[in-house]
Amino acid sequence: MTQRRDTRRLLHHWREAVPNDRLAHLIRDVARAQMRALQQRLSRHGVSFGHWTFLRILWIHDGLTQRELSELAGVMEPTAFSALKAMEAQGLVERRRLPGNRKNVHVFLTAAGRALEQRLVPLAEEVNRVSVEGISxxxxxxxxxxxxxxxxxxxxxxxxxxxxxxx
Structure with a gap:
């Protein structure tokens, strides 16, 4: 309910309060509204938006190092570490060192993490469809x-x- 009011307030802001504000602000607000819409859908599956970001990357590039993953996700390494630790506790990923390289920790999807792709990607596609509805x-x-x-x-x-x- 709060999310709907936030998006309506955002729409009022752009249409009536500051219709000519900077484009960067508009782009940011569209992204935030899309993220809220996706988070609402993801939460029904027990997945946070932050975890979605890592899952999305791992579905394409499984086995990245924690550092590579944090760079691709655009977050600091301590943030990635905390998220990955929580995801590991949920059984979505496993972190391990590869033979011959004791320094780097690599992140791999578990079967449960891989299986979420079929359930969650359609939710993101739905948000994209909703956001461009009525636009040619x-x-x-x-x-x-x-x-x-x-x-x-x-x-x-x-x-x-x-x-x-x-x-």
């Missing part, structure tokens, strides 16, 4: 191209900033 496929494709171009622009700017800082 052409417009969705255009928005996708624009957002990717924005990422490319920001990546180029980041590289330029990095090279400026090293000189």
């Amino acid at each position: 496929a052409k417009t969705v494709a255009s928005v996708r191209r624009c957002l990717l171009a924005m990422i490319e622009n920001l990546a180029a700017d980041e590289a330029a900033q990095d090279s400026d800082g090293k000189a």
